[in-house]
Amino acid sequence: MNNYDHLLKPLKIKSMDLSNRVVMPPITTMLANQDNSVSEANLAYIRRVAGSGAGLIITEVAAVHPDGIEGPGMLGIYDDRFISGLSRLATEIHNKEQKAMVQIYHVGRESLFQLQRGKAVAPSALPGVFKIVPREMSQEDIREVIRCFGQAAVRVRLAGFDGLELHAAHGYLLMQFLSGLTNHRLDEYGGNFTERSRFILEVIREVRQQVGQDFPISIRISAEEYAKGGYTIDDMLGIVHLLVEAGIDMIHTSFGTQDSPGGIVCPSIEYQPGFNAQLAAKIKSVVDIPVIAVGRYTNLSAAEKTLSRGDVDLVAIGRQHLADPNFFKNALEDKEEATVECLACNQGCIDRLYSGKGIRCAINPVTGQELDYPERAAGKLRKVLVVGAGPAGLTAAFQAARLGHEVVLVENSANTGGQVTLAARVPFKDVYGQWIKKLTESVVRAGVDIKLGQTADINFIKQQAVDVVIIATGARNMKPAIPGVNHPHVKEAWQVLQGKAELTEHTLIIGGGLVGMETADYLRANGVADVMVVEAQSRSPVKKSNGHGYMLHRRLNEAGYQLCLETRVVKIEADRVIVEKAGQEKLLSPVKLVIIAAGSSSCDALAHALEQENISCHLIGDALRPRGILEAVEEGAHAAWSIL
Ligand SMILES: Cc1cc2nc3c(=O)[nH]c(=O)nc-3n(C[C@H](O)[C@H](O)[C@H](O)COP(=O)(O)O)c2cc1C
The missing domain is CATH 3.40.50.720 (NAD(P)-binding Rossmann-like Domain)
Known part of the structure; x- marks a missing residue:
């Protein structure tokens, strides 16, 4: 029988009593109504996932200002009209006997929707991921947004939540002020790292004043920016005491921005559960308030290990709630092996959100479709x-x-x-x-x-x-119609992965899509050193913006594998291959194994x-x-x- 003593220990944070140390971190669903109010789909979703057993559910981010929202389908808290819907959201969580916080934010320049409407604002007029320049905030804009944070905080309280979280992570407005990459201001909101924290500190003080002393306020930070020239954990360690002095009761330690290589905010399968715990432990070492770690946790055993080391006080488990929210109960019933583990593939969750679609989970068809999910057959039994x-x-x-x-x-x-x-x-x-x-x-x-x-x-x-x-x-x-494709040393990627081909040096893979790249990675893991991947397109079909794609490119690059773009195989011969790039033919020799990964x-x-x-x-x-x-x-x- 596993022991979850640390994890099941209650925790009191101001007026909020948590029954355990597991947190569901905010996960935007894009299930809200087009007017940014809470929808029936939001309620059905939260009703299901909030039953996991996690002691604290932090609901998805809600925008404090109409120009601070990423787009339709996201939650707003910028008007009193949102209170009744948010109140229903809180009730759903309380019905599951758990505590509820709302995360509040302003998107700043990270919204294509606002950028295209000419409404996006930022500390400085610098383009971000969407390459469109936002408007630099005036001091009046800054005062207005601070006021809006305060008003939103009051709404959180009126809606019946147990606390709130400020979203100062992942490259949104609060973090845009903190980062030297996004804040080039010459007034008192710019300057060195400590000086750039001024906006966040003023927001915290305003929120604290509005909600009173006893209402728990968490802040989500990216402890490291994970961007070239971005701030580091050491910078962050220098200011966390200021956050606490300004009125913060808990620090939720995330990492990275939308610009970070490999989409680290939603880490890929390559990352081990708890990989971020040491970063969070550093934050904990300089404060006396509870600290949350997050990142690739899929089960309670790993979370318990982090807590038992004393690294942090709470562990957030995100995407596992989408794949199988029974992970908590299964662990307590000593049947953790029954839990279906999140694949960290991001296909149904964050990748869909990036394309403006509501949340799903690649391996759990209930997620995001709670209203469609039938309990019984629609017609006769067949x-x-x-x-x-x-x-x-x-x-x-x-x-x-x-x-x-x-x-x-x-x-x-x-x-x-x-x-x-x-x-x-x-x-x-x-x-x-x-x-x-x-x-x-x-x-x-x-x-x-x-x-x-x-x-x-x-x-x-x-x-x-x-x-x-x-x-x-x-x-x-698919077998491409290339002369020589039927030579015995030409194999399909699937045959290779099935172990039906003898691996050898001097291998050429036709097709640089996911199958081709992953087959190359399989060869790398099996000690093959000399591999070339040939792809006809001008850009790799495996995008580096996807975490797994980024890691694949990095591993293959480090292994010295060549990825030849805009290159077609013209002819395969017994131990050589002729390729063509920009009208020029080139002979590759020797080639001992040709692997076909040219689609299906x-x-x-x-x-x-x-x-x-x-x-x-x-x-x-x-x-x-x-x-x-x-x-x-x-x-x-x-x-x-x-x-x-
Ligand atoms: C679909 C999706 C939406 C997310 N939305 C938010 C959000 O609104 N606010 C936030 O701070 N983090 C958000 N995150 C990040 C998660 O809270 C969490 O930090 C991340 O998924 C890593 O944790 P995990 O490995 O346990 O999933 C989101 C992640 C996903 C996959």
Whole structure:
């Protein structure tokens, strides 16, 4: 039986009594109404995740000023009209017997929405990630925003929350004043690091004055800026006592900005749980108020370890709430292994937000879809056949069986998981394999009849006499029409990841997308030193703005692997390859192994055959169009939920 003594210790912060040391940090959902008020979707989401057992839920960020909001779908607290909705949000959390804080902020220059409207303000007229110049704030603007923070704080209190958090991290307005990269002011709000903290200190004092002495105020800081020329932890250590003197009761230690390499704010799978604990411990060493650590925690064991070392007083666990909010209860019931661990893939959460869409989770189709999630079948109970046991098929089978349908799942290979089992073989991604294992176990527990090694053709389907057919037959590697592609030393990336190719030096990979880059990383991890990746596009399809993408590029670069962009393979010969770049042909020799990672195409023949026979079916996941896990899982769930 695991011991969570440190984690389960209550904590009193001013008027707020926490039952344990686990915090759900703010996670913006973009589920709010278009007018920035709390929506039914916000309430349904918080109702579900707040039941995790975390002692403190800090709800997503709310803007104190109409020009300080990132865009529609985000929460506002800049007007009294928001109080009633926020009050319902607080009630949902209190109904779960947990304490609730709201995070409040001003976005400053980090909003494309405000920049395009000409409304974005910042300490200095310098462009940020969106390359558009904001307006420099006048002293009157500064006084107005400070006033707005105070008014918003009053609204937090009126709405019935137990405390509030100031968002001075991640490159938003408060941090923009702190950073020398964004604050070039010549007045008293600029200057050295301490002088640049003036705006934050004035905001804290105003908020404290408005809410009274006993109301807990937390501040979220980025302890390190993680940007070239940005501030460091040592700078931060020099001012934290000022934050406390101004009225702060708790410090929530995050890191980085939107500009930080590799999207470190939402760290990728490469980061170990608690990687930030030492940074937070440094903050704790100079203050006497509670400090929170955050970053890649997915279970209570790791959180307990951090607390037992005395590094910090509380641990925030974010994206795990999206993947499986049962992690807390599972741990207390000594069945932590039942928890489905967050993949830190960011596909459903932060990446969707960046494209202006509401929150989801790649592996948990309930997240962000609480209002659509059915407890029971929409119509009659049916006999359902699912073909293909990759993520789409497994999800469809599980969801259909959960709703009471009788489900048969057939898969022509010997195991479930499809391409994810290959992804699980690349460095850092073994947790993908664990997810498939747990999903498969849920499918079995739900009573699905799984038939592995069974090919489903049209006759097989007819024999099953089912009411509903779901086709999730995935995709296959595409073989480009390059002369010499059938040489025996030419292998598909999937064969390599399956261990079906002999690894060797002098390897060339055709295709620099995620599969090609991850296959290269697999070779690197297996000690292959000489690898070239050839990509026809002018920019790498694996973006460095994505944390995993950034780390992949970095590892391969450090390993001395070459990524040749705008380059096409013209011909493959026995031990050499001819490539072409900008009209110039070049001979590469020797090349002992050629790996094809040039994309995939849908395996949809069965769906077309059914169509010919007028048998309707749901075509989902890669079988519909090759994409990611998020789409596969979402379409699997929706196919099951829509069965009438
Ligand atoms: C979808 C999403 C939205 C987020 N929104 C906020 C936010 O509103 N305010 C904030 O301070 N941090 C926000 N974060 C950062 C998280 O609070 C947290 O620091 C981060 O996810 C790392 O913790 P984790 O590894 O436990 O997920 C967000 C993260 C994600 C994934």
